[in-house]
Amino acid sequence: MTTPEYDTVIVGAGFSGIGAAIKLDNAGMGNYLVLEAGDGPGGTWYWNTYPGIAVDIPSFSYQFSFEKSPDWTRSYAPGHELKAYAEHCVDKYGLRHKIRFNTKVLAADFDDDANLWHLRTDPGGVVTARFLINACGVLITPNFPDIDGVDSFSGVTMHTARWDHGQDLTGKRVAVIGTGASAVQVIPEIAPIVERLTVFQRTPIWCFPKPDVPLPPVVRKLMRLPGGHTVQRWLSQAYVELTFTLPAQYFTLNPMAKRMSKFGEAYLRQQVRDPVVRDKLTPRYAVGCKRPGFHNTYLSTFNRANVELVTEPIDKITGTGVATADGQTRDIDVLILATGFKVMDPDSVPTYAVTGPGGRSLSSYWNEQRLQAYEGVSAPGFPNFFTVFGPYGYVGSSYFALIEAQTHHIVRCLTHARLNRATRVEVKQEANDRYFAEMMRKRHRQIFWQDSCKLANSYYFDPNGDVPLRPATTLEAHWRARRFPLDDYAFSA
Template sequence: MTHTVVDHEVVIVGAGFSGIGTAIALRKAGFDDFVMIDEADGVGGTWHWNTYPGIAVDIPSFSYQYSFEQRRSWSRVYAPGRELKAYAEYCVRKYGLRPRIRFGTTIARADFDDALHLWRVRTTDGDALTCRYLIGATGVLTRPKLPDIPGAERFRGTMMHTARWDHGIDLRGKRVGIIGTGASAIQIIPEIAPEVSELVVFQRTPIWCLPRPDAPMPPVARALMRLPGGQFLTRWLSQAFVELTFPLSAHYYKVLPVVKLGERTGLAHLRDQVHDPVVREQLTPKYALGCKRPSFSNDYLKTFNRENVTLETDPITEITANGLRTADRHHRVDVLIMATGFKVMESGNMPTFDVHGSGGVRLEDWWDTHRLQAYEGVSVPGFPNFFTIIGPYGYNGASYFTLIEMQTTHILRLLRNARRRAATRIEVTPEANDRYFQEMLSRRGTQVFWQDSCALANSYYFDKNGDVPLRAMSTPEAAWRAAHFDLKDYRFASLDEHRATRHPTARTATA
């Protein structure tokens, strides 16, 4: 007789903050049989891969951390990237996760076994393992996106993407071109402009840039966090700021006047920082604040006052052996930096591996047919025992840490319930998924994304179907739903005990 064994109860794909937060939540809830798998050689996800000059969080540090593991030693209100990387390593050490992580391992494919209620996971190295539950925690800022510009293969200088920064390249005295003016570029440009001989910034769409309330962490804030209730107060104020500047302003655009106030602030910041009226006009967004994610910087805009910095707004026609060509000009560069972001709502990124659910249905094919959707951003019908931390209609614009804790609350309610019932299969019902999807669509009327001007934003929020798969609700509502969704929205089923046996190492056994 041949029977398949379960190597682990849970496999978590990703060892960034989504994976770390999921693993900590599992341990606290008594689910100790899990493994984390990551293709990197260290933890931190985005904060492991992204090490470019000037990298820092874009929301206050008080919010960019787990609520249960708040740090008092951030050096700035907006912490630099190296401190986030160190925070990830600290959490892994404190919660004893290091022995549970397999580094340098890339998941290629996962297939659900309908007969045995388990996932068969395969790596690019040909290894295989099985698990009862599979959790995608790979995040969305994972796969760098390169622009489709003719001639890239002919470039003889140095070319790199911001997410794979080459610290062996000395930019001093170099002619540098940077493609893109998104969140990464806004941090890099002020850092490298003083040391390069020339910097050409190729802009397709200007970004809303607001002043950033950043500074070295004030002594009064450090003292406050040491007082009873002080840590709670600083985090509450930070969370309120984050909630006001994105979730509320984006999802309740027609109800709250926050966006108009933000636009006035952004335009005033632009007038104060940029001297040349022509350049100022080129840097002025023509779309509503919130159509794409805005950025906060006190240094980006004024960098364009420098004599060695050029803003190029004409489209790039080709990359040549020694530069970039637009319709009217050729810019010679020694180093070309791609600040072109990530494949956020595109195929191959969410998740980063091939998922085949019940009956062999491929997840990307299901989404192509039904549009991007997932019940509460966690589950998709037809894909039992598979959960995502950042799925379609899961993220509402708050801190990723807030999202991670909400989604793990949802997942753990399911796992606990399955354990009580001795169930081995958990699947969201099509009816519940359809209800949630229609609810999200019905809330579009109050969101900023559906203003006519958003067509000019070139925003990664929009998928290929023209949808914006963000969770259209406030953070308090999303948190309440994670803890109170109706368990009847899922079907639970059990196998006979003899049909699946856990074994610590073997994949199959023959008797």
């Protein structure tokens, strides 16, 4: 039997990878390596540094339950504080020497005879491991728009996920393509300094006020008291569950969800003076079909004289500007692509090629069989492979709730394998089929299957027309991570 270099390799040093590493150490499984493409930890908060970036759920929920920070300065932490929190966790839990930075995983190939993974990396080299944990996030790989001439623009082009801080936008003519979550944050930040800002919108986003306030010293002191963190976290979790998870996952059973559109429309009327612009900013789909925005000045930014909202389809991008289908061309100096990420694309999740026994490709499996994974963690036919953000794992609340549930699931499997001296762990086909059937049976109550969502152009929908979000609450996901039957997996030497 071939002995691999590591028992486990974790791909990604964002919070998923950090959480998985801490969980392995706590279980006494310290022979692991974390591979990270960037030169520092943080994942989403390493790659995304655009002006105005901040978390869109309360800081008290956006952290590990076992490592609550007393250092948040606002109720919704800005991006640099999340990056600092990642650095803090890496150092406090002694992970840095187990992370290989500036190392991009190109492919993972399973050796069926030796029951181990070969990971090809850039810089060149191969790392072997018995088990592979995919901890790549979904808000990392930029989605570049398929627009004619997008590469021909002679000015400055940048995606929000790869912001160039060397560019000064002061006094420039700037175009932003997209009105999703990143655009909601960046548009109000740059509008006051540019000469002219043109926002090209395909589909409007529901935007709600954000209870984002500075945390005064007295509140931060309370966070350091025994129990103070716990109270704040539970209140925060309840808020997150009530404002997204329950309305989205239990839309047909939750009358409050149906009233959120009225609240959104009222906020629009309050914020936007011009009735024509207001109408353009009004979504024609129900709240929750796509993730809403939360910002206190996004909508009012369209009252500014130097901001124009364009809803005509883009025809092409020229060397000097953006041409729309009505024949107009708006000359610009800077083109900002706020076009999101490849979230539900089987060819981009994970961000590297995964090949199982017999040359079976994970992306091909998902393309042919639809996105699916047992409890959002494991796919049949891909032994010793686990993923933190897998299909039908995420319920829509804090990513940290997902990370803690899924890493608990993974470590339960690895602990059982160690106790039984198993070198191969694979979810059974019947277990996967049972779970997938359950997801299909329950999804009718989700918001996504209501008629109005056909107008949303939501990234939640994958190429097969599915929405691989788990129709459950956060508590149910946590309970099942601790109670799923271990005999749903096959363990062998």
